[in-house]
Amino acid sequence: MYIILIIVILLFIIIYCYKHKEYFINKNQLNSIDSLDYQIITNWDEAFEILTNENYLLSFNKSDFYARDIIPPNQDTYKQIIRHKIKDISSSEDKAFRWMINSVKELYPAIVKSSKSSIWNHYLCDFKIIKGDQIDERMPHTHMKTIIFDVEYFKELVNNHKKNEINLMLMEQSETLIHEMGHLLERNNPIINNFFQDVYLELGFLPIATEQFINIVPDKFRFRIRSNPDELPNLQYYWWKKNQDDEDFYLPLALYTSDKPKYLTDTEMSLLIFKEENGKYIYQKKINIEDSDYYKFLGITNNNYHPKEIVPEYLAMWYLSIVEGGALGLDMTSKGFKIFETLVQKNFPI
Numbered sequence: 001m002y003i004i005l006i007i008v009i010l011l012f013i014i015i016y017c018y019k020h021k022e023y024f025i026n027k028n029q030l031n032s033i034d035s036l037d038y039q040i041i042t043n044w045d046e047a048f049e050i051l052t053n054e055n056y057l058l059s060f061n062k063s064d065f066y067a068r069d070i071i072p073p074n075q076d077t078y079k080q081i082i083r084h085k086i087k088d089i090s091s092s093e094d095k096a097f098r099w100m101i102n103s104v105k106e107l108y109p110a111i112v113k114s115s116k117s118s119i120w121n122h123y124l125c126d127f128k129i130i131k132g133d134q135i136d137e138r139m140p141h142t143h144m145k146t147i148i149f150d151v152e153y154f155k156e157l158v159n160n161h162k163k164n165e166i167n168l169m170l171m172e173q174s175e176t177l178i179h180e181m182g183h184l185l186e187r188n189n190p191i192i193n194n195f196f197q198d199v200y201l202e203l204g205f206l207p208i209a210t211e212q213f214i215n216i217v218p219d220k221f222r223f224r225i226r227s228n229p230d231e232l233p234n235l236q237y238y239w240w241k242k243n244q245d246d247e248d249f250y251l252p253l254a255l256y257t258s259d260k261p262k263y264l265t266d267t268e269m270s271l272l273i274f275k276e277e278n279g280k281y282i283y284q285k286k287i288n289i290e291d292s293d294y295y296k297f298l299g300i301t302n303n304n305y306h307p308k309e310i311v312p313e314y315l316a317m318w319y320l321s322i323v324e325g326g327a328l329g330l331d332m333t334s335k336g337f338k339i340f341e342t343l344v345q346k347n348f349p350i
């Protein structure tokens with residue numbers, strides 16, 4: 001009799017735990033707030049390996065080399081040049097970075113409360129940093145668990161630290177940090193990764209098979225796509241549909257404006273429009289992202305050309321709107337942001 005009772009109680013506990021598994025995961029994550037830390041890569045060989053990983057270099061097309069002034073445009077030239085762009089992080093820069101991390105940690109309870117979501121607790125994982133001198137035009141970016149910040153980023157951070165300009169640091173450097181850490185979450189955290197895949201779908205993004213992508217995207221565009229380390233290691237393009245009934249498929253891409261661009265910013269954020277006819281996708285035309293319903297739907301002015309950029313941008317802007325009481329560049333009433341916000345709050349409750 002007792003045995004049956006114990007089995008029944010155990011079954012109830014198991015069913016309860018299963019139904020509330022996300023809740024339990026979140027509770028465990030909450031304990032890790034104090035353990036968030038970063039590691040500076042001081043070994044230049046290790047930094048070099050990260051910056052020149054094969055997966056990344058294979059994603060380059062010729063324009064990617066030209067845009068970085070890598071001439072002749074090949075991997076060997078890239079490797080020679082990149083070696084001289086790795087810099088040491090000084091103790092004052094390390095102190096300033098720690099000041100930023102500690103300030104963000106202190107804000108966490110308020111951010112969780114205000115956003116009505118515990119998703120932020122998943123941010124609290126260890127990461128690595130590299131200081132680069134004009135790597136990728138000073139734009140911060142990521143490889144696996146590493147974030148690359150430019151010398152200028154550290155310069156401004158140290159300045160803010162010296163003057164104790166907490167607000168400026170929160171608005172600028174910490175917002176960048178939150179965006180970049182969003183990329184680490186997308187690739188290194190299985191719970192978040194699975195959740196983000198659902199978010200992309202709910203926002204209207206559908207993955208395109210590589211073979212299909214090669215077949216339908218005209219070569220003149222395919223060889224002008226700007227490579228982005230933040231979308232790796234599993235490169236996946238998505239197209240977007242306004243709604244189920246709409247016949248058009250919109251493929252967002254960051255395209256170089258010429259075959260030999262001078263800068264990484266010689267790009268236009270574009271939408272290639274396709275129509276489905278008898279199971280085939282036919283290219284129609286190219287328009288600027290800014291002139292589209294897609295742009296209005298998402299409600300962000302930057303980083304809107306790939307779902308793996310959109311989600312970290314939403315998180316960073318949301319964070320900024322909480323710590324600053326407003327975020328330029330984010331329309332918090334846009335349909336896209338509302339879908340995102342609702343999903344996050346539902347799946348990661350307080």
Ligand SMILES: [Zn+2]
Nearest residue numbers: 179230309312
């Ligand atoms: Zn990004």
